Amino acid sequence: MQKYEAARNMSSRLMSPEELLLSFDVEKDYYTSASAAELEQEDAPALLLKFLEDYPENTRTNLTWFRLGNLEFRNRNYRNALRAYEKVDTYEFNQETNAEYAFKRGYSYFMGKDMDMASRLFSGVKDRQTRYTGPATYYFAHIMYENGNYQTALPEFEKLRQDQTFKSVVPYYIIQIYYLQGRYDEMLDMAEPYLTGPRNKRTNEILRLVADVNYRRGNYAEVINQMEDYQQVNRGRVSREENYVLAYSYYITKAYEKAIPHFQQVTGIEDTLAQNAWYHLGDSYLKTDQKQFASNAFFEAWKIPIQSPIAEDALFNYAKLSIELSYNPYNESIKALQQYLTTYPASPRRDEAYTYLA
Structure with a gap:
């Protein structure tokens, strides 16, 4: 200086x-x-x-x-x-200066959101042995990851496993790539060390992915432990899908009272997920002897304009509960059964429905 x-x-x-x-x-x-x-x-x-x-x-x-x-x-x-x-003009630059120029220019394009130019420049630096090799490899891999080109990104991240600057962050990318590629056993093995200890944004995302794999595999008790931990950290920022995963895991393990509030968080939009949530919410109410709430939930499941076995079963359950709950059995209950028979004329429950009408 x-x-x-x-x-x-x-x-x-x-x-x-x-x-x-x-x-x-x-x-x-x-x-x-x-x-x-x-x-x-x-x-x-x-x-x-x-x-x-x-x-x-x-x-x-x-x-x-x-x-x-x-x-x-x-x-x-x-x-x-x-x-x-x-x-x-880089004609007079040595290899190190050339790498510096290409990396800094690439990073400038990266910050300007021109990922195509950035990746080209990083690609020209990442395989040369200079002090910019690690950073160029990381940003090239990051761009490939963001573009969904996981096959290209993965080996580049693997190169950085022992890099002093990037070794603390690349496992998170690799775990997510394994998850996205369906390589669940490798993903779970690599994620294991990150499931305990202090929580941060990255470790919490890993916890969510591990819970999702366990959900897919039917390990509902593990899902509950992991999603409870995840939701504790992410209060107010939990998606409908995440609430459904926890709610359904409670439901399958017969923790119906715990399932109910999480199913309720899923029902705000009329889609397939909401239809499933309303249906299982109705059954959770039924299992906890809250029949009026159950009837309402089954009706909401059927009312969503998506034809599915769940919709059919929801209408039938609504009709049955209407008979049990109605002071005037020839009012809502009859209408519900008639609606069921009209909508599902080939249903195997047709005879049972006529029995209720009789």
Whole structure:
């Protein structure tokens, strides 16, 4: 840092009228701008641009454009950095400097959401042995992951398993890729160490994925433990699907009272998930001897305009409960049974329905 201060002080002393020979002007202006850039002084961009404007044919313009790009990059002015980098010709750069240029330009495109250009530049750096190999590999893999190109992303993340900078984050990507590829055994093995200890956004997401795998495999007791833990951390940010997974796991394990409030969180939209939730909510109410609530829930399940076995069974259960609960059995209960017979004329319960009508 001291040498740049000294260079700038020296160059300032060279500005006397007697010394305004062209060669000294070029040297003075070059070192003044270069020193200001290295010291990250406020006037550095203006000085670099002035040198480029005053001496467009000078052999140092290429390096000055690169220096300007790096300065804007450090200041996170990525659009300005790209404008400068686009003026740079890398013919005179060694491998390390070339990698620096390509990585920083790629990262600037990355921050500008131009992932195609960013991935091309990162791809050209990731397989060279420079200090930018790790970062370029990571960002290239990240872009591939975000694009759903998991086959390409996975081996790149694998390369970073022992990288000091990235080894703490890449397992989360790998676990999610295993999950998305259906490689559940490998995913569970790798996820195991992250299921205990302090929770953060990443470990909580892993917990959710592990719970989902256990749900798919019918390990409902494990799902309950994991989803209770997950929901404890994510209060107010739990999706309908996540509530359904926990509710259904409670339902299957006969914890009906616990299932009810979670099924209720799923019923706000008229879709297949809501129809399933209403149906199992009705059965949970029935199992806990809350027949009026059960009747209402079965009716809501049937009312959703999606034809399914659940809808048929929900209407039949609603009709049966209407007979049990109605003070006037020839009112809602008769209408419900008639509706059932009209809607499902080939139902195997047709005779049973007629029995209730009789």
